[in-house]
Amino acid sequence: MPEVNIFRLSLITLSMVITVLLLMAIGSFFLVPDWSDVVENFFKEEMLFSLRLSLWTGLVSTVLVLIFSIPAGYALSRYNFIGKGLTRSILDLPVAFPELVLGLALLLLFGNTPIGKALQTMGINLVFTKAGVVAAQFFTALPYSIRILKNTFDYIDPRYEFISRSLGYSQFETFKNIALPLAKNGMIAAVVIAFARCIGTFGTVLILAGGSEDLTNTLPITLYLNISYGNMGMALTSGIILITVSFIAIFVFEKTEAQL
Amino acid sequence: MSFLKIENLQVDLKEFRLKGISFSLNKGEYLTIIGPTGAGKTILLESIIGFHEPLAGKITLAGKDITKNLPEERRMGIVYQDYALLPHFTIRNNIEYGLTKKFGKGNPSIPERVEKLSEALNISHLLERKPGTLSGGEQQRSAIARALAVEPQVLLMDEPLSALDPQTRKRTRRLLKKIISEAGITVIHITHDMEDAWVFADKVSVLKDGEQLQFGTVDEIFHRPSCRFTADFVGTSLYPGIVEKCDLCSATVNINGLRLCSKDCAVPVMSCVDVAIRPEHISLSDIYPGEIPYHNIIPTKLIEIMEEGSTCTGFLSCKDTVFEAQFDRTRADALRKRVGSRLYATVKNDNVRLLQKSD
Numbered sequence: 211m212p213e214v215n216i217f218r219l220s221l222i223t224l225s226m227v228i229t230v231l232l233l234m235a236i237g238s239f240f241l242v243p244d245w246s247d248v249v250e251n252f253f254k255e256e257m258l259f260s261l262r263l264s265l266w267t268g269l270v271s272t273v274l275v276l277i278f279s280i281p282a283g284y285a286l287s288r289y290n291f292i293g294k295g296l297t298r299s300i301l302d303l304p305v306a307f308p309e310l311v312l313g314l315a316l317l318l319l320f321g322n323t324p325i326g327k328a329l330q331t332m333g334i335n336l337v338f339t340k341a342g343v344v345a346a347q348f349f350t351a352l353p354y355s356i357r358i359l360k361n362t363f364d365y366i367d368p369r370y371e372f373i374s375r376s377l378g379y380s381q382f383e384t385f386k387n388i389a390l391p392l393a394k395n396g397m398i399a400a401v402v403i404a405f406a407r408c409i410g411t412f413g414t415v416l417i418l419a420g421g422s423e424d425l426t427n428t429l430p431i432t433l434y435l436n437i438s439y440g441n442m443g444m445a446l447t448s449g450i451i452l453i454t455v456s457f458i459a460i461f462v463f464e465k466t467e468a469q470l
Numbered sequence: 471m472s473f474l475k476i477e478n479l480q481v482d483l484k485e486f487r488l489k490g491i492s493f494s495l496n497k498g499e500y501l502t503i504i505g506p507t508g509a510g511k512t513i514l515l516e517s518i519i520g521f522h523e524p525l526a527g528k529i530t531l532a533g534k535d536i537t538k539n540l541p542e543e544r545r546m547g548i549v550y551q552d553y554a555l556l557p558h559f560t561i562r563n564n565i566e567y568g569l570t571k572k573f574g575k576g577n578p579s580i581p582e583r584v585e586k587l588s589e590a591l592n593i594s595h596l597l598e599r600k601p602g603t604l605s606g607g608e609q610q611r612s613a614i615a616r617a618l619a620v621e622p623q624v625l626l627m628d629e630p631l632s633a634l635d636p637q638t639r640k641r642t643r644r645l646l647k648k649i650i651s652e653a654g655i656t657v658i659h660i661t662h663d664m665e666d667a668w669v670f671a672d673k674v675s676v677l678k679d680g681e682q683l684q685f686g687t688v689d690e691i692f693h694r695p696s697c698r699f700t701a702d703f704v705g706t707s708l709y710p711g712i713v714e715k716c717d718l719c720s721a722t723v724n725i726n727g728l729r730l731c732s733k734d735c736a737v738p739v740m741s742c743v744d745v746a747i748r749p750e751h752i753s754l755s756d757i758y759p760g761e762i763p764y765h766n767i768i769p770t771k772l773i774e775i776m777e778e779g780s781t782c783t784g785f786l787s788c789k790d791t792v793f794e795a796q797f798d799r800t801r802a803d804a805l806r807k808r809v810g811s812r813l814y815a816t817v818k819n820d821n822v823r824l825l826q827k828s829d
Contacts (some may be wrong), residue, residue: 290484369554371523375541376548377568377620389566418809 228307239453243446251447259424260432261451267340267428268408273349275404276397282399283359284389288368305353313417316349320418342419343426347408354407355400362396363389399463406459410452473497474624479527480554481517486680488513488558490811492526493675493685500650500657502667504703505677511660514677515626518658519546531623544624547617551629553609555601561588561612562597568620586613591648607638618653625650627659631666643669664704667691676700693748694823701746707794708744713737713824723824726790731821744825749783749796751821754805755814766822768793768815772828775802775809786815 251257285291286298304312320326320336329336336342367390374384390397412430419426421435429448436444472494481488488510495501503511516522518529520541529537529762536544555564569580571629588594591611601609610630617625630646631639647670650657659670667674667688674691674824676699684696694703708742711725721735723745730745737743770786770793782802786793793815797805805813 269631367554369550370556372516372519372541372552373548373556373616374552374567374621375521376519376544376546378542378571378615380540380542388556 223321227243230415238455239446239450243443243450248447248450252451254444256423256427256432257444257447260427260429261450263340263343263426264409265430267347268341268405270343271408272401272405274344274348275351275408277400279352279355279359279400279404280390280393280397282356283361284310286356286360287363301356302353304349305357309379309413310417311348312349313414316346316414317419319364320345336420338422338426340419340426343415343428345349346414346418347411350411350414351404351407352470357405358400358403359393359396362393362399365396366392402459402462406456409455472530473499473532475528475530477528477530479514479517479529480515480525481522481593483513483522486513488517489677489723491677491682492527493673493682495656495658495673497656498654499671499672500659501673501675502676503660503673503675504662504664504667506703508675508679510680511677512628513680515548515628515658515660515766518624520544522590522682523533535636536758545620546624546626547620547622548612549610549627550591551633553601553606553613553691555609555613555616557601560598560600561593561604561765561768564601565597565616568616572620583619591597591615591645599672600787605638606634610634611645614649614800618649618655622651624656627657627771629660629662632662643654646670667704676703679822693821694825695746696825698744701744705747706746708746708825709791709793710743711743711824713739713741713743713749715739718821721824723822728768728789728791730768730817731764732817732821732824733819733820734763734824737824737826742827744827746823746825747793747817747821749794752786752793752795752815752817754784754786754801755794755795755816756808758814759816762816764819766817766819768817770813771813772805772809772811772813775801775806786813788815 240271277467282301284293286301317337320329320342326337334341336345343464370388370392374388375381379387401407409428410430411428413468415421415426415428416431416434421431423435427435429452433448435444436442436448473496475494477492479488479491491514493501502725503514504512513522520536521542524537527537528535531544555561556567557568565584565587569577569583573579584597585594588597593608593611594687596604596608596612601612604612610633614630615680628748631642634642645665650670657670657706659666661667667736671688673686674688675685676691676695678699685692686694686698691700692704692706695704695706695708698708700706709725709731711723713721714724714729715722716735716737719733719735721732721737723730723732723743725745732745754772759768761767768786768788770788771788772784773792774785776783776785778801780799781796782799784795784797784802784805786795795815
């Protein structure tokens with residue numbers, strides 16, 4: 211009989227225990243509710259509004275995140291510049307920040323400040339508006355996306371780009387023809403994670419965009435509002451939708467990460 | 471006028487510095503850069519093509535200062551040791567990539583050029599395949615085809631043969647020599663393998679710790695290494711000696727009491743020198759060969775034979791000096807029973823080089 215490896219056994223047991231616990235927590239979402247109630251809640255105007263708002267703000271934010279994180283990830287991966295370390299740390303900060311603090315910081319920035327006022331004169335009001343939802347989601351998801359893309363570009367041998375330059379292509383053409391296609395899987399991963407973060411963001415959205423019903427109540431806010439009203443069915447339904455989105459996101463992420 | 475001129479090129483990459491590299495090449499000349507790992511060979515190559523911005527210095531190509539030019543404006547091709555074929559392209563797309571930029575998409579001359587080059591490099595049957603499915607030799611030939619397709623003014627190669635197995639390396643070396651001499655292209659080739667320098671090079675540059683120790687013809691580098699490091703690196707043995715006599719066409723040097731005659735006569739009498747003799751220039755005989763004009767005959771004792779791949783090195787002692795001689799395995803088999811006995815070493819005056827001591 212093979213010798214029992216205590217170390218190995220204890221590590222595996224620990225992983226299994228925590229997995230089972232997590233699975234039970236997630237499973238309770240699907241076991242506890244009355245499904246006819248969930249279906250009924252799903253089609254309620256408030257829930258559909260919330261879902262629609264979450265999806266479109268999530269999509270807009272994800273596109274914005276990608277537009278900013280591709281160049282930022284590339285610059286952090288490829289170039290050395292003064293203040294690079296500081297830039298990285300600052301861009302990473304929101305990952306460690308409590309969402310409420312990030313929301314408050316954004317509220318202060320876009321409120322009664324020259325930047326806030328300048329944006330308002332351009333017709334962009336980010337405080338307690340749907341645009342504010344997008345801004346909150348954008349700043350929450352951005353660091354994750356930059357991180358993924360920086361790592362992706364780190365893995366791409368810069369010599370592919372050197373070769374392209376030596377064959378007559380400019381820096382931009384090389385970026386377009388070589389770096390971007392080779393970073394395809396990283397970009398898919400960044401989109402998935404960014405979208406999941408955007409959909410799931412609660413604290414930042416609550417503080418910057420407010421939790422107004424029929425205006426800025428994304429799915430997590432609907433969940434929170436309904437919990438506070440004692441409306442468990444609606445809270446559970448929004449929770450189930452959020453979990454489903456997360457599952458799809460993680461599934462796609464795992465799939466693409468395997469190919470990175 | 472030289473075609474490619476590098477003057478005092480200095481590059482600072484924080485973790486590594488190139489310290490004032492200078493050399494010049496005529497059109498069609500072949501330079502091999504040799505040096506140990508970490509000498510800065512690849513950085514030098516990448517600085518010449520413009521991937522690293524120099525701190526100081528000047529690069530002139532065909533009479534034009536290109537120091538500030540972007541890599542895409544320099545018309546230089548590069549081939550890496552690990553080929554760096556674009557993994558998301560087929561071999562055909564890889565070769566066409568530069569041609570599309572040069573001639574425009576859909577230009578009828580592109581497929582024609584691809585066919586011609588792939589035929590010459592024996593990769594016609596691989597054109598529709600992705601790089602990952604090819605062997606090392608096939609990938610390297612494809613990378614060479616891609617670089618040559620755009621007819622660069624200078625071809626830079628970073629250890630193009632070192633990742634190949636010995637048989638493939640031999641075949642690719644032969645093919646490369648043919649293709650390059652036909653193209654009449656100026657080449658800079660980094661290598662660890664002295665054989666590459668012998669086979670290809672007109673000029674050799676020796677690099678160590680970001681510094682160029684010596685630049686010269688193959689003969690100069692291998693026979694007149696300027697310092698102990700270069701001598702060791704290119705396999706030339708150095709023996710310390712003192713110049714006793716010097717006239718218009720020869721000099722006599724004393725190595726631990728052994729007097730050798732050299733054709734180098736530009737050395738001051740009584741100066742300390744390193745006597746450079748390549749091991750393959752020493753031949754051995756069992757009996758005294760008699761006086762041979764312009765040859766030194768050294769009575770020695772064979773103390774050991776060491777096998778080094780296809781060749782062997784014999785260690786011969788004479789008056790407290792141990793000389794190294796190189797011969798093939800057949801000769802080694804014959805000499806093995808002579809270990810411990812007297813042998814006569816013969817070396818031509820031409821092949822005894824006197825180097826003024828620099829280190």
